[in-house]
Amino acid sequence: MNPMRLHRIVVVISLCGLVISSCGKSEKISDDANLKPKYGGTLVYTKNSPPVTLDPALTTETESTIPCDNIFDPLVQLQLGKTGIAPALAKTWDISKDGLVYTFHLRTGVTFHDGTPFTAKAVLFSFNRQRDPKHPFHQGGDKFEYWKNFSMNEMIKDIKAVNDSTVQFTLSSANATFLYILSMQFTAIVSPDGMKKYGTQFYAHPIGTGAFHFVSWQSDDNLILAANTEYWDGRPYLDTLIFKAVNKSEERVSRLLSGEYDMIESPTPEKISEIENNKNLKVFKQPGVNIAYMAMNMNKKPFSDERVRKAIVYAVNREKLVEQVYGEFGRPAKNPIPPMLLGYNEEIRFTPYDPEKAKQLLAEAGFPDGFKTKLWYMPIAREYMPDGKRTAELIEADLKAVGIEAEISTYPWHEYLEKLYRGEHEMAIMGWIADIPDPDNFFYPLLDKTVAEIVPSNNIAFYKGEDMHQLLLQGKLATDLVARSKIYRDACAVFNRDLPWFTIAHSVVIVPMQSYVMNFQPYASYARKFNTVWLNR
Template sequence: MRRKSFILFIVISLLAVLALGCSNQSAKPAKEEVEKEANQQVSENDKFGGTLIYGRGGDSVKLDPVNVTDGESMKVTMQIFDTLVDYEPGNTKVIPSLAKSWEISEDGLTWTFNLEEGVKFHDGTDFNADAVVFNLERWMNEDHPYHHGEFVYWGYMFGGFPGIVDKVEAVDDYTVKFTLNTPSAPFLSNLAMAPFAISSPTAIKKYGEDYFKNPVGTGAFKLKEWRRGDRVVLERNEDYWKGKAYLEGIVFRSIPENTARFMELQSGSIDMMDGTNPNSIPQVKSNDKLKLSLRPSMNMGYLAMNFDKEPFGNKLVRKAINHAINKEEIIKALYAGLAQTAKNPLPPSLWGYNDDIEAYEYDVEKAKELLAEAGYPNGFKTTLWAMPVPRPYMPQPQLIAQAIQADLKKIGIEAEIKSYEWGTYLEKLENGEHDMCLMGWTGDNGDPDNFLYVLLDKDTAIVGSSNNYSFYRSDELHDILIKAQKSIDQDERTKLYKEAQVVIHKDAPLVPLVHSTPAISLKNEVMNYIPSPLGIEHLNNVWLKK
């Protein structure tokens, strides 16, 4: 790197890496099992072989990474694809991947990436600068012939079409230059996110609109079979550029009920599972064939209230609902202590968290007063949508919905619980068909922007592709968040995000419910699994003890 570029690289990259210091401190991998395993004397050859059966709560929706917005899809695409940069296992530090190094101009507008050579896509075609340019142009250009899909994450993280990226050019076969319209503090950490993995241009052209079910990447595993609603089967990429994975394959099985999934783990028909019910944890600990891994917490489960549906455009109604829900009881009954009450949409493990915010305390009488002041002294009827599958931040969503339903009834609100198949549920939320809905978010990159902008900015409240399920549109909040995106001053960004949380608390567009510590249960034979605070991880270094 040139000296000046290297210096600026340190300055700006710290905003995507060092700036994550607070989250990294809280987002340590569960070391106990890892360290125990590291001390075992096992030859390298003995680690190879076997198929990992991974039980999960729902099926993938799509496998075209840039068109994926749900964690169940990302669990799979993480194995099939690589990104230009990646996160260190177990935390959010940005490290090289398909790009082995990078340089930044003094003004922060030009990023030059030096790519790995000799890398092949699963279809045998070359990964090179042209492939990167093809992918970026497909993402950012709505007129691109293969711009099939909604490209929601591109809009969220890079400001739309084209957004903050002005152009992407191939300098030579293995050098790519990004030119930005404005400096972007989270740019590097955003590029490491799973949706921005690099696909085979040849495969995209071959499959067209069906590419989402025929993914071709450079990753450690290849798609072998996808039985919708049942399983996704991956096989090892024998020519993986980082060295072949230990596992011969992975089977992601969809088992919606946590209890049923846990029974399959106990019987030995699956090797690991996410979404362990908190009340099952004692059984895991007492079973000498199983072990427990706790995912570092970087999430929020919440109740969104749709501004476009009456009476949720009324701030007093939203504040009343905030006061009406007994979060402590929900955690006590349904999380077994593996959660803390939320008062902000940002988890306390992230830098920029505003602990000075005063939570809306559980107060039924206050809630009734606010509801009466809003013009609803006798309450009203509405619907409460609940997820059909367990999520890391909400392992038992139907029971949580019932608890909230009971709390709301105390202040006169009659909420009918509704649910749909997972893909349909997400689609309907994006379309704004709900009144209130349960949802949540696990951080993608360790930056506050990934929570506050993605979940609550007016730019993301777009009917048909929304991730702002409250359809909350605040010019005041928008101005703060855009200023924070463009700033390269860490102290200024921290101050701005704290201001943003004040605005959000004042407007009460949602009810922050919990920040959970998700539990993953595994057979003792599953070795070297390092849970990520981001909720998804590569599995190429996992192996099965024989």
Template structure:
């Protein structure tokens, strides 16, 4: 009997110990060595699952250009300053205060104290200087990659940033060689997030797989084309996230994302197609969110290739596309026709621009004048996956193909994976390509300089996918960047958009209202205007 009692007692102790281990809040290390604090290894772990169409390309912020990468890293990293949720006002981030000299050339930032990176190293002025030097100095040993955004914004390496120095442990001074009105707005972009210098040194060219920031979540794992898993940073300086984990799961088809949302295997379905939106709207167990029109979807025409180096040909193609009908057929009216390259809400939007009317006769006439009375053959390239600005990219391509057939332009459609597609259009390998831009902030420079500047038409790192080069446009962009007089800037942008409307380097097609659906169990979710949210305030109630 005593022997049986001892055995039972031992079993009880073992079971209790096992339960204690399961629920013990301990320091758990991620694959990259970062510490993410207390994490309950039990069935009570609260995991928020986000279904999306595409995987990230990189988790190194400084080398990102795609929104799928940015949506993940915005939860791992932080910037010096950030926009409030509506995108109207800039507020403190890792910097608590800042000031600019009267000539607009010197910026001084006071940094937040007591912040640590996920690898337990200190955030301070030296870490900010390290990041800037990595971005701007092409000879820096850690400048590995294209750093495309730095090039887009600052015009090369180092561009017009003269120096970045630490004035004290928590004060940084940045000197510019010329004034740059959108400088503060630019620093809100997730691309300019501050990474752990020690992680960059440790992982080198592999740092894109080992992100270490200061944000509300820490990186745990990445299974390419499947999922990325983040865990709560319990040492976060601001406030602990509501959920223990966030999983970004790749589900290419919108229909499948919606099905999994209904089954409860995911909690948020991003970037739904119009068809899926109608289905979700009829489901009483789902919540729908429409983002504002903060993007532009357009057809790039490679201005360096014949016949698209001819303005009459480009204009003729624009006359051949009925945008109202396109919005109805390919977007189910969950979009607005675009007549220029910035959304109507932006300062400098030119209301006086007359949209190109749908006119087949005019299109044919212009083609004859350009020397193409019999039309010509061309190839339209398109991404396989849905994007915010093109939820049904192939359907848009098919509509354009049928439209151009009416004016004797024979279009062959070619599709590519998103990663391969970006490489092709950056290298200028396309003739026609469907692409778009979602704003990082509400400054017009973010759209117009990125999409239209000659500086951004460099093969391999282009964001000006039409390879449009116009000296007058470049001058106007520079003037608008160098003045803080918003009235003057607005007038410059209006003039610029009038010239671009005449040159027609690309055809603006639509400003979409991307749709996100969540289960009723999701609380605290509110879509940001830029399409990129930090998820620390989101909870799951069941």
């Protein structure tokens, strides 16, 4: 590690929701510790879709958040490879005994990429533009989706600058996840001067304090970032970081094999052995903090009928689906949270594959001959979903066997998301990657009734269960680890009683790269930061 790189004081939160021991071992890359890191070079990182925005407050998907992770910094961040909270733009903080007041002591001498100073005023600007509809840079009623889906206005009672290097947050009630939420990209600090200069075009001209600064962006292809040589945590090793977007997995793999790309995401399972057998490549693997699922829109009939939803779950052969789509890189899902999270309910049994039971439930619901519906599938591969179309075809065939005719279709990715969040679908395949390693990060945005009443909504089942809502409120307030665990185990049981989704799988995170890419260190979330990466060539 760069000797100039600032030593981080790591704070491990006792409320942490990640239980690593339950998920098996990661197959991490063993780089030679005797090699001395080198400065310089360009790394090309390839995903399956371009970013939608480079304004952190507007991000909703990993294609946007990963570049923003490298351009911007939040007040705090997840600890690399672990589950604690570490300092970022805040070097220390104090929490009142009642858990309501958080006082953050900010780093001094930090500048934005435009040369302007980072101060408490920038923190207030970044939060208030989302919090206050009258703020001159508030983007409108439906823009700040994460802010709304995490009920931030209800959570935060007040924010004030005590002085240039101190910010104080007062909460409406104690919240076990508040520090974790502040590590998320939508809370990152933006340059007030940059926002004033570019206005609504800031999304294409981002200015933060991160390890890399923006150079250029061709929206359908290259996003180019350059090293921030004045970065508060030490200059990154790379000179240049390029993000490319290639929709087809086969093409991403082919260009990785040819040496054109340095790192890729979402290879199809059948290509992984070819990558692993190539002496010029190496593969990072770890159990993903994720889930893939098929949501049934409960705002539309017949999915408001619990018997219909249960019939669909009985009708689909989950084990066959996971075997054919994921191979050895996925495990069938029975809870709405992955196995390594606090509150995962081991006692829940899988709803068995039982077509006759499905037919019986359909008849009881008034559909003895089945019904017609539409099933949307994801047009691109994701960490949790290697092949949306194949998944939809397998579900379609199983549903047809019990009399349900599901017409499968899709849309371009960004249009797909917009339509889902607005509830235009009947059934749809989707998934979630942890923003933070806590069960609340899955349950609340995806399954709470408060979120279902906000459009656009991450709760694409539009599930409004009162029992679930009450448990999730308790989970936010609980400060005892044992109590929180029981709350979320109970929430898993309520989910399996009501079945707003057909749960599909939890996948393995797979990141293939050239053998010369060194010190890649992922987080227990979707985050990908490249300030520690260097090239041994």
